[in-house]
Amino acid sequence: xxxxxQALLVIAVGVGGCVGYFxxxxxxxxxxLFPARGPQAGRNINRANAVRPWxxxxxxxxxxxxxLAYPVFATFWLSLHGKDGSxxxxxNYTAMFQEPKFxxxxxxxxxxxVVVPAAATGFxxxxxxxxxRIKWGNIAKSLIFMPMAISFVxxxxxxxLVYDSRDAAVAQIGLLNALWLKFEGGIWSVLFLxxxxxxxxxxxxxxxxxxxxxxxRPVLDARRQEKPLIKAARVLxxxxxxxxxxxxxxxLLGVFTNVLPYGRPQAWLQxxxxxxxxxxxVLIWIQTGFAMVILSAALRGVPEDTIEAAxxxxxxxxxxxxxxxxxxxxxxxxxVWTTITITVLKVFDIVLAxxxxxxxxxxxxxxxxxKLFRSLDWGMGSxxxxxxxxxxxxxxxxxxxxxxxxxx
Amino acid sequence: xxxxVLKDVEKxxxxxxxxxxxxxxxxxxxxxxxxxxxxxxxxxxxxxxxGLERITGGDFSIDGVRMxxxxxxxxxxxxxxxxxxxxxxxxxxxxxxxxxxxxxxSQAEIDQAVDKAARVLxxxxxxxxxxxxxxxxxxxxxxxxxxxxxxxxxxxxxxxxxxxxxxLRVATRLEIAQLKEAxxxxxxxxxxxxxxxxxxxxxxxxxxxxxxxxxxxxxxxLYERPQNEFVAQFIGSPAMNLxxxxxxxxxxxxxxxxxxxxxxxSAVPTQAADKGMAVNVGxxxxxxxxxxxxxxxxxxxxxxxxxxxxxxLHLKRTGDxxxxxxxxxxxxxxxxxxxxxxxxxPKKVHLFAGGKSLLYR
Numbered sequence: 001x002x003x004x005x006q007a008l009l010v011i012a013v014g015v016g017g018c019v020g021y022f023x024x025x026x027x028x029x030x031x032x033l034f035p036a037r038g039p040q041a042g043r044n045i046n047r048a049n050a051v052r053p054w055x056x057x058x059x060x061x062x063x064x065x066x067x068l069a070y071p072v073f074a075t076f077w078l079s080l081h082g083k084d085g086s087x088x089x090x091x092n093y094t095a096m097f098q099e100p101k102f103x104x105x106x107x108x109x110x111x112x113x114v115v116v117p118a119a120a121t122g123f124x125x126x127x128x129x130x131x132x133r134i135k136w137g138n139i140a141k142s143l144i145f146m147p148m149a150i151s152f153v154x155x156x157x158x159x160x161l162v163y164d165s166r167d168a169a170v171a172q173i174g175l176l177n178a179l180w181l182k183f184e185g186g187i188w189s190v191l192f193l194x195x196x197x198x199x200x201x202x203x204x205x206x207x208x209x210x211x212x213x214x215x216x217r218p219v220l221d222a223r224r225q226e227k228p229l230i231k232a233a234r235v236l237x238x239x240x241x242x243x244x245x246x247x248x249x250x251x252l253l254g255v256f257t258n259v260l261p262y263g264r265p266q267a268w269l270q271x272x273x274x275x276x277x278x279x280x281x282v283l284i285w286i287q288t289g290f291a292m293v294i295l296s297a298a299l300r301g302v303p304e305d306t307i308e309a310a311x312x313x314x315x316x317x318x319x320x321x322x323x324x325x326x327x328x329x330x331x332x333x334x335x336v337w338t339t340i341t342i343t344v345l346k347v348f349d350i351v352l353a354x355x356x357x358x359x360x361x362x363x364x365x366x367x368x369x370x371k372l373f374r375s376l377d378w379g380m381g382s383x384x385x386x387x388x389x390x391x392x393x394x395x396x397x398x399x400x401x402x403x404x405x406x407x408x
Numbered sequence: 409x410x411x412x413v414l415k416d417v418e419k420x421x422x423x424x425x426x427x428x429x430x431x432x433x434x435x436x437x438x439x440x441x442x443x444x445x446x447x448x449x450x451x452x453x454x455x456x457x458x459g460l461e462r463i464t465g466g467d468f469s470i471d472g473v474r475m476x477x478x479x480x481x482x483x484x485x486x487x488x489x490x491x492x493x494x495x496x497x498x499x500x501x502x503x504x505x506x507x508x509x510x511x512x513x514s515q516a517e518i519d520q521a522v523d524k525a526a527r528v529l530x531x532x533x534x535x536x537x538x539x540x541x542x543x544x545x546x547x548x549x550x551x552x553x554x555x556x557x558x559x560x561x562x563x564x565x566x567x568x569x570x571x572x573x574x575x576l577r578v579a580t581r582l583e584i585a586q587l588k589e590a591x592x593x594x595x596x597x598x599x600x601x602x603x604x605x606x607x608x609x610x611x612x613x614x615x616x617x618x619x620x621x622x623x624x625x626x627x628x629x630l631y632e633r634p635q636n637e638f639v640a641q642f643i644g645s646p647a648m649n650l651x652x653x654x655x656x657x658x659x660x661x662x663x664x665x666x667x668x669x670x671x672x673x674s675a676v677p678t679q680a681a682d683k684g685m686a687v688n689v690g691x692x693x694x695x696x697x698x699x700x701x702x703x704x705x706x707x708x709x710x711x712x713x714x715x716x717x718x719x720x721l722h723l724k725r726t727g728d729x730x731x732x733x734x735x736x737x738x739x740x741x742x743x744x745x746x747x748x749x750x751x752x753x754p755k756k757v758h759l760f761a762g763g764k765s766l767l768y769r
Contacts, residue, residue: 305493308460313507313558314481323506327497 018059025055072389079382092383102384104360105367108276109391112347112363115277117340119284121333124291128299129321131292141296145289152286156353159282163268177265184262198255205248212241272360279361282350287343291336298332299325331402338399345392364388410470410484410561410595411436412457417466419452427453427619430466439588439596441606443642444616451566453616454599458487458564470562486555487564490571492547494539500526500550501535507558525553528590529583545576552587565598569605585609603643607631615639637763640690646720646733648690650760651704655685661754662766664689668729670704674757676766687766690758693720693735699751705732706749714741721748 029051030036034044082088096102127144131137147155164174172178183189216238219231226234269275302325310324326333348365355361357370364384372381412434419427427449434440442450455461457468459480468475475483494503501522508518526532529549539547548568555563568584569577585608588596600606606613607627615622615630615638622642623635634640634648641647651670657663658678664687666672672689691704707723714720719740723732734750736743759766 303491303493305489305491306495309487309489309493309495309554310506311460312458312480312485312487313554314510315506319510324495328495330497 021059022056026052029055075382075385078378079386081379083377083379088379092379096380096383096387101357101362102367105357105362105364108360108362109345109364111276112280112283112344113341116280116283116287116344116347117337119280120287120340121291121295121337123284123288124336125295125326125333127288127292128296129325132296132299141292144292147286148289150286152282152349153353155282155286156350159278159285160269160354163278165265165267168263168265172265174265174268176268180266181263183260189260189262193260194255198252201248201252201255205245205252208241208245208248212238212245215241269355269361270359275355275359276361279350279354282354283344283347287340291340294332294336295329298329302328331405334402335399338395338402341395342392342399345388345395364391411472412562412595412597413467413469413472414457415467415469417453417456417463417468419449419456419461420464425619427456428465429620432614432621432624434595434597436595437592438611439598439609441610441613442597442599442616443601443603443606443613444622445642446601448616449619450599450601450616454487454564454566454597457562457597458485459483484561485564486558486560486562487566488548488551488555488568490567492539492551492571494547494550494554496539499536499538500531500542500553503539503550504554504557507554521557521559522553525556528556528587529553544572545580548572548580549583552584556587561595563594563596565596567600568598569600570602581605581608603645607643613643615642617642633765633767634690634758635765635768637688637690637760640758640760640765644692644694646693646735648692648758649696649732650688650690650730651732652729653687653689655682655687658682662759664759666704668705668726670706671702672704672752672757673702673754674759675754676757676759678759678766685761688760690760691752691756693733694718695752695756696734696736696750697752698736699749702751703749704751704757705734706747707732708747709743709745712741712744714739719743723748 029048034048034051035041036045036048038044079092080087080089082091127141131140131144134140150158161173162175163177164172165177166172166174168181172181183193215234218226219234219238268278306324306328307320310320315323346365347363348369351357351361351363351366352369357363357366365388368381368384368388371377371384375381412432414430414432414434417427417430417432418425430453432440442453444450452461456463459475459478463476470483470485495506498506504522504525505518508521513521522535523532526535529552531546531549531553534542534546534550539550542550548571551568565584569580572580584598588594588609598605598609610627612624613627613630614624617638623630623639625633627643630639630643634643637650641650651666651668651672653664653666653672655662655678656665658680660675660677662674662676662678662682664672664674666689672691674689678685689704696704705723707726709721710724711722712719713722716739718735718737721734721736721740721743723734725731734748
């Protein structure tokens with residue numbers, strides 16, 4: 001049989017089956033099971049109406065159980081077995097936690113988790129605000145949104161070309177190296193490679209310190225009465241900010257003291273630690289469009305007269321943005337942030353296509369793939385999958401909770 | 409202390425001038441009400457005073473200082489929006505103190521101003537609530553409180569009562585009147601399409617129509633001595649009856665023969681040269697009385713609306729004459745389908761020629 005004909009047949013059978021199921025089961029419920037006649041007519045109608053939602057939901061629920069719920073338990077069960085199929089209990093998990101590559105994956109995932117949602121949401125919000133009231137804003141938005149239409153693998157291939165490196169003697173096809181070779185230590189090099197990064201890192205350092213101070217200030221304020229738990233959380237947050245600030249300070253020093261290899265093309269994807277950021281750039285590039293579209297709609301929804309009231313109250317554009325607009329769309333920002341967070345936890349294709357986890361870029365999903373389909377170790381692979389699920393679930397629950405709160 | 413002066417102010421969107429030749433002199437302590445049909449530009453004019461819309465021509469000044477290009481926050485004005493425009497994520501206290509915080513006032517100063525405003529507006533128990541936990545009337549009071557704390561020279565109100573239900577509207581109207589009384593030195597500009605609000609609150613009313621000012625005056629001036637047919641019909645409800653006629657006798661009193669056959673005598677003086685002039689005779693429904701003698705109108709009552717204190721009579725139209733409405737005191741439903749004969753006191757009969765009142769020639 002011609003495959004096209006087969007496909008048509010499948011569509012006809014599938015759609016017909018669906019329609020037939022809903023129509024016939026509904027008919028059965030109303031005419032046979034709880035007929036709306038006889039002495040029990042009223043009771044039967046009520047019962048039929050109580051059953052009907054479950055009747056209609058049944059196919060979806062059954063398929064979700066079969067393809068989503070059952071695999072979770074099956075995976076968990078598999079994760080308790082060794083490569084040869086023998087029961088090993090938590091052996092896979094202990095072995096995994098001792099493996100350096102797993103620790104590296106976990107660390108990298110954490111890094112992705114912090115950087116990508118923050119950067120994508122931040123850039124998205126910036127793009128949404130900046131394109132809001134200009135004539136060519138829609139063109140800009142389309143351009144920023146376009147990467148959403150590219151698959152992760154396709155985007156990875158594009159960026160692999162951007163990061164490509166050739167011998168210094170021949171022309172560079174990689175955009176980044178082509179730019180890099182323009183720097184030779186002159187005034188522009190200092191400006192772009194010392195001063196600009198220093199300003200960025202310094203600004204981030206100050207922002208972190210300021211955030212930490214905002215967290216800590218209420219504790220020092222004797223007038224504020226707060227629960228000890230909240231106080232402890234504030235102190236902890238302040239300490240974390242201090243540690244991050246210290247790390248940023250070290251970077252700031254590094255920006256000035258590093259010896260930069262001018263004139264030599266760099267294999268960007270092979271520079272440990274930083275190469276993770278080059279991979280993240282791909283996902284940020286894609287997700288910024290998503291964040292921008294949602295946040296742009298949310299910004300449009302902010303009542304115009306609250307903004308006008310703020311203008312009359314004397315607020316400048318920054319105050320209007322941060323004190324009037326952003327708080328009003330905070331719910332949407334959280335939903336966008338958590339949605340991207342979940343995408344990040346599942347990130348796999350980008351790493352697989354660009355480095356395959358080499359040079360310390362491994363992430364959990366690719367680690368799982370390695371174990372499952374390359375080493376064919378079903379136990380270890382399943383254990384890795386369970387870890388990813390354990391990380392995603394709380395964020396997912398929070399995300400759904402927030403999204404529902406937004407809808408109310 | 410704030411005198412507002414608008415001189416030849418105009419507003420154009422591209423080629424279209426929506427407002428032009430706006431000349432207005434607002435004195436300290438006045439409560440000026442802008443009224444007019446929807447789309448007449450009254451809100452636009454208020455927003456131009458606020459600085460939310462650019463003034464495209466003419467000069468606007470407060471206390472002699474030209475304000476055309478001064479940012480809204482520095483004009484010394486505060487505005488109350490129709491939709492309240494409260495910041496939904498801030499408590500009542502934060503809403504009211506936002507402007508002072510932006511202005512970097514001290515905490516003690518802010519607390520004092522907010523507490524005082526809250527006391528005046530009876531909002532003290534609600535200071536830590538979010539706007540969504542307040543009723544419509546309370547939200548409107550917060551919006552007013554937000555402008556009071558800034559202690560502005562000029563208060564602007566953009567249809568502040570139109571989102572409230574009828575009972576609350578009357579109560580809040582009284583509150584605004586009391587507020588005005590309590591602050592005799594502040595100037596207020598108030599936009600509404602509700603003429604009851606305009607008549608009760610205003611020290612002077614500005615009627616806007618067709619992109620310009622139709623008349624400025626105290627509420628009773630507008631009612632008793634309208635400058636033109638538009639104002640005559642806009643102020644008062646139901647609208648003033650206008651009937652075409654021809655001047656037949658002039659002097660201290662003017663006699664007009666109406667196109668419907670009636671005779672109207674008006675206290676408006678005319679000169680001999682006016683004899684034969686085509687005029688519109690205007691009589692308010694409430695000024696019409698039943699008579700046995702000379703009549704303005706005589707027709708069958710097509711329809712009655714008894715409101716209790718008064719009864720509205722809708723007279724049958726004769727030919728292409730405009731519909732006449734009369735308002736008689738008491739309940740007079742029995743007049744339906746009967747013939748009535750109506751006249752009016754000469755002092756209450758207005759004459760218009762070419763749309764303009766003969767009083768203002």
